[in-house]
Amino acid sequence: MADTIVQRFQGKVALVTGGASGMGAESSIRLAREGAAVAVVGLPDDPRGDDVVQQITDAGGQAIYVGADVSREADCDAAAQAAVDAFGRIDLCIAAAGILHADYVSGEVSEADLTPDRSAGYIINKPVEYWEKVLSVNMTGVMLTNRAAARRMIAHGDGGSIVNISSGAAKIPMPGNAEYSVSKTGVWMLTRVLALELAPHNIRVNTVAPGVIDTPMAMALSQDEARRAAFERFVPLGRLGEAEDIAEASLFLLSDQAGYITGQILHPDGGIFTG
Numbered sequence: 001m002a003d004t005i006v007q008r009f010q011g012k013v014a015l016v017t018g019g020a021s022g023m024g025a026e027s028s029i030r031l032a033r034e035g036a037a038v039a040v041v042g043l044p045d046d047p048r049g050d051d052v053v054q055q056i057t058d059a060g061g062q063a064i065y066v067g068a069d070v071s072r073e074a075d076c077d078a079a080a081q082a083a084v085d086a087f088g089r090i091d092l093c094i095a096a097a098g099i100l101h102a103d104y105v106s107g108e109v110s111e112a113d114l115t116p117d118r119s120a121g122y123i124i125n126k127p128v129e130y131w132e133k134v135l136s137v138n139m140t141g142v143m144l145t146n147r148a149a150a151r152r153m154i155a156h157g158d159g160g161s162i163v164n165i166s167s168g169a170a171k172i173p174m175p176g177n178a179e180y181s182v183s184k185t186g187v188w189m190l191t192r193v194l195a196l197e198l199a200p201h202n203i204r205v206n207t208v209a210p211g212v213i214d215t216p217m218a219m220a221l222s223q224d225e226a227r228r229a230a231f232e233r234f235v236p237l238g239r240l241g242e243a244e245d246i247a248e249a250s251l252f253l254l255s256d257q258a259g260y261i262t263g264q265i266l267h268p269d270g271g272i273f274t275g
């Protein structure tokens with residue numbers, strides 16, 4: 001018997017940042033499979049974005065790729081407007097765009113990912129531009145994305161649902177990468193504030209805070225077999241997470257099944273940040 005896919009998002013339109021790769025790409029594909037039309041948002045000229053759209057349209061879904069730098073207000077507005085121009089409205093939003101550090105390039109392993117000496121990244125040693133860059137993408141970018149989407153949800157008046165991708169680093173301090181931890185804690189608080197501000201419009205806002213997930217961001221770990229095996233011994237469920245694990249958690253929070261849940265944080269992390 002053929003699998004029947006539940007169509008939780010039939011007739012809905014989704015805006016997904018970080019959509020060219022990793023969790024954002026997987027979430028876009030799954031949203032489309034369940035009936036949503038998806039504006040896949042990523043850095044301009046990221047070739048992976050077209051692949052995601054192609055996968056969606058080949059499977060019979062609807063998607064467009066929109067190039068935008070989420071740290072720029074005009075780009076976030078243009079991306080949200082592109083979704084409305086293409087599909088008529090926005091109902092759902094996942095803000096997954098993010099960087100691990102100021103030199104992070106998704107899909108590449110940098111020196112900073114490999115060095116065992118974290119002290120170069122300590123606050124007392126680091127250029128302030130590093131701090132500003134990470135906060136501008138990971139925190140300001142989420143705020144700009146959220147409000148560009150929320151304004152359009154308010155315009156149609158049928159409510160909506162937003163999921164912001166934070167991190168276990170919001171809970172556990174990361175020496176040598178304060179700006180990442182601070183940005184992800186900021187996303188958590190931003191989510192809670194927005195949940196209250198947008199509740200009168202029936203717009204729910206929640207956070208997903210992943211553990212360590214096998215995406216381009218964790219490449220330095222996942223490609224080194226010995227390091228990966230050593231790390232996995234610390235995960236109570238015994239494995240790295242997959243982009244699918246995060247997409248499933250995000251889609252649950254976006255869906256009507258989570259219709260009474262807002263301002264919350266969900267930790268799909270295999271239990272690693274539980275203790």
Ligand SMILES: NC(=O)c1ccc[n+]([C@@H]2O[C@H](COP(=O)([O-])OP(=O)(O)OC[C@H]3O[C@@H](n4cnc5c(N)ncnc54)[C@H](O)[C@@H]3O)[C@@H](O)[C@H]2O)c1
Pocket residue numbers: 017018019020021022023024041042043046068069070071096097098099100105106107137141165166167168209210211212213214215216217218
């Ligand atoms: N992989 C992990 O272990 C892990 C753990 C916890 C949280 N996260 C968070 O998950 C989210 C998704 O990351 P991922 O793991 O899928 O890695 P990823 O590198 O595949 O995804 C991040 C995406 O954001 C895009 N991006 C970066 N800067 C941008 C900008 N200024 N404007 C627009 N897009 C930009 C990248 O090009 C990339 O497509 C990030 O917010 C990350 O911080 C990842």
